[in-house]
Amino acid sequence: MSAEYAHWQRVPMRWSDNDIYGHVNNTVHYLVMxxxxxxxxxxxAGLDIHEGEVIGLCVRSGCEYRAPVSFPDALQVGLRAGRVGTSSVTWEVGMFRDSDGEPVAYGDFVHVFVDRAKRRPRELPAAMRTAIEGLVVQ
Incomplete structure (x- = not known):
């Protein structure tokens, strides 16, 4: 896949992802991201979703749709880190139809990392920051 994204993951579409119009419903794109x-x-990056002291909360997301996709196709999903702040990360996601590589959607997703108990912003743990910075594409 393209070098414009640092990480790639294949995501198969499910029968239940199709809506009444015969294509994957827009809400599925957010679920995929x-x-x-x-x-x-x-x-x-060492995120412990069950017991870690730091968790990521989505504070903003967006998606620009380019082309339909339907079951039984799959998406090739590219991920990179855009802006990496003290306690936040702006993720950039590209979704491409697996069968022909056509761009399906481009999304952005902002996480703020917070203390699990207090739900207040917390500095990214050093190991997590290092891993995330490895997803920044120049």
Whole structure:
């Protein structure tokens, strides 16, 4: 896949993702973004979603739709870190139809990392910051 994204994940569409119009409903794109980002954080950045002191909360997200996709196709989802702040990360996501590489949607997703108990912003843990900075594409 393209070097414009640092991480790639294939996401198959499910029968239930299609809506009455015969294509994947727009809400699925947000589910895909959230799932790919959090899977990467768990697998590569040490996020402990069950017991960690720091968790990421979505404070903003957006999606620009370019082309339809339908079951049984899949998406190739590219992930990169845009802006990395003290306690926040702006993720940039590209979704491409697996069968032909056509861009389906581009999304952005802002996480603020907070203390699990107090829900107040907290500085990104050093190891997590290092991992995330590895997703910045120049």
């Amino acid at each position: 959230d799932s790919v980002i959090n899977a990467w954080l768990v697998d590569h």
